[in-house]
Amino acid sequence: MSLGLALALVPLAAGCGGQQQQRTAQNLCSQYKQLVAKADQVRSLDVRTATAEAIQSRADAALAKLDQLQAVTEGRYDTLISTLRTAITDVRQAAVEAGSGSTGTSNKQLQDTLQSLNEAFATLKQRLDTECTAA
Numbered sequence: 745m746s747l748g749l750a751l752a753l754v755p756l757a758a759g760c761g762g763q764q765q766q767r768t769a770q771n772l773c774s775q776y777k778q779l780v781a782k783a784d785q786v787r788s789l790d791v792r793t794a795t796a797e798a799i800q801s802r803a804d805a806a807l808a809k810l811d812q813l814q815a816v817t818e819g820r821y822d823t824l825i826s827t828l829r830t831a832i833t834d835v836r837q838a839a840v841e842a843g844s845g846s847t848g849t850s851n852k853q854l855q856d857t858l859q860s861l862n863e864a865f866a867t868l869k870q871r872l873d874t875e876c877t878a879a
Contacts, residue, residue, distance in 0.1 A: 773876035775813040782806040783828075783865050786835060791854040796843030799854070803836035824868040831861040 786802045807829065814825045834857040842850030 771816045772813070773872075775809070775816050776872045776876055779806070779809040779813045780869070782809045783832075783861075786832065787858065787862055787865065789858065791842075791851050791858065794839075796839040799839035799842075800836050803832050803839070806832050807836075821868065821871065824864075824871065828861075828864040828868050831857065831864040835861050 782802070782805045786799070786806050789799055789802065810825060810829055810832065814822070817825065835854070838850070838854045838857045842854055
């Protein structure tokens with residue numbers, strides 16, 4: 745390959761890389777928006793009236809969206825995603841225990857796990873809101 749041809753191909757290769765980065769950012773933001781919708785469904789639960797099955801179902805849906813988000817983040821948010829995954833799993837487990845336990849203690853545990861979920865979600869949301877606004 746001649747030097748001239750190689751130099752002519754450099755801008756084309758760079759342009760392809762930029763397009764790939766743009767598609768990756770769009771996919772990340774699309775997955776993030778879907779996660780927000782599912783996480784909001786969990787976060788908005790009223791622990792006094794929601795059934796254990798409803799909580800588990802919403803938590804499972806949020807976990808599935810979280811997995812899809814993590815698949816496109818290229819490792820950049822793994823720690824924040826892991827923290828959020830743990831919080832969602834804790835909400836799900838508290839719902840299981842609430843379904844078979846005394847309601848006073850169970851509701852308090854659910855409220856505590858939802859508070860942890862809100863905190864974990866807020867941290868990830870802050871980072872991804874910034875990235876997706878800039879994209």
